[in-house]
Amino acid sequence: MNTDRGGDEPSVVGGDVVLLAFTRALRAAGVPVTHDRAHGFLAAAALLGVDDQRGTYLAGRATLCAGPDDLERYDQVFTAFFGRDGLPRPRPAQSEGVPGFSGLPESDGSGAGETAEEELVRARASDAEVLRHRDVATLSAAEKHRLAGMFATLRPRPPVRRTARHQRWHRGQVDAPRTLRASLRRMGEPAEIEWRRRGVRPRRVVLLVDVSGSMSGYADALLRLAHRFTQVGLERRGVVETFTVGTRLTHLTRAMRIRDPERALVAAGETVPDWSGGTRLGETLRFFLDRWGQRGMARGAVVVVFSDGWERGDPTLLGEQMARLRRVAHRVVWVNPHRGKAGYEPVQQGVLAALPHCDDFVAGHSLAAFAELSEVISRA
Template sequence: MALLAPATAARPSRRHRPAAGGAVDPPRTVRRMLRHLGEPARLARRERRDKPRRLVLLLDVSGSMAPYADSLLRFAHAAVRRRPTLTEAFTLGTRLTRVSRALRHRDPDGALRAAGEAIPDWHGGTRLADSLKAFLDRWGQRGTARGAVVVLFSDGWERGDPALLAAQMARLSRLAHRLVWVNPHRGKPGYEPLVAGMAAALPYLDDFVAGHSLAALEDLVRVISRS
């Protein structure tokens, strides 16, 4: 699990860097001319820098996700360790908990212990809509989800109104570059997304993938890294 190292693809940033070819760089070209007393000089060129997208992981730690919670937290630990400043991890249950700092521990077991101590609603109920609203109100609108690849790990069980979950998913899809839902039941034969919460979320997803095995998580790494 620690070797998966999920990471997002790069995107062009607003910043530029000098280059042998590409668009003309007017400020550098003018500075060159001033150094030659205004005489024509060789045109300076520039290109856009690449910058990795932020990765946001939202992990359902309710009772129905208990068989998968340990593995998914280890996956989140691998992602946070790969790019600590560009990866955020939160748990969803009856409330929202940020576990990014806990998962920065080098040792996976130590990271899981720290995360477990920070999560007050471990293996409790499921209020996805309320947790997502808390994330969007406090973190998402302030830039954490804007332009990011957001991955939500959940089986879709929702104790609240599915319409409220759909409204929060619509908000999240408008902010994120891509929205990925990982459902551990997706890889089981005959599975259909009939649970009310899952059905409400489906229209807003860019990718709907399985997460029930190491092979499925390897596929998820490829989905996350897709440009």
């Protein structure tokens, strides 16, 4: 298939006219059809043959749809455009001097190109939104690279707790001592009433990230999320502690405090010895509570466990340690990457043992799910 005009628009001959009109109808229906996808669709349809209705249908689904949300609209537009009896017959090839249909207009200096440019901008924004909802374990290397830059858009707010000390405020409780001192400075004359409230400070957050083999597709994204939580915590004087769990427990807080995320992940990779190994959640959780948690790190903290619940050890031990963790922590959140998938049922022994002792059971498979998790933690 030939291209002209600098590669911005495919030349239209024969059945290409119909196919380009179809891509324009899809764009009008809300499917983000870009120039590159239109080129890919025409090339795929040419290989399969324009007269092959099923081949053209499958070629369009494979090249024009950016995500699951586009499939239903694609089917509706395809049925409305081509009907149920088959594709329309392709028209004869046009001569070079006859202007043909173009679903991808080029700029001619009159402002018509601005519409196409606006459509491209909307398409890119839509692509980013689709990527936010994609399962991170299914992304290609290029998509993971794009997603890594999007973690900077997350702005988690650390949870807060009330302190014993009071602070001045514009409403709340009457601050009797300060009000009395102000009156004495006026020689007993009535003074303006002073108010106070209980002070607040960030609550500690503890992240336990499963890096076993079954979680290998999510480990990179989860550590980037832990890095983001740590950096925001440092900005707002909060405390975020990060551990990895697998066949052993590894303390990663020092690596997560490195400002650059790529350097932080390299440091984490050099620190963790059990990447993609087995899962002994019960044993590692007991070790965490014995050495760090019960002594103060988990006491009054929000503890977040990232795991799919595939436990190689005794699930009874995991249930006992989760009950022990629940007694000392302020709130326990279990994040399962499969929780947000259609048809998921918590049937794993580890999940069944842990759920009775969790305050929240949330999804953790996409950037959008991570944003929702941030809200859950901030409200804890």
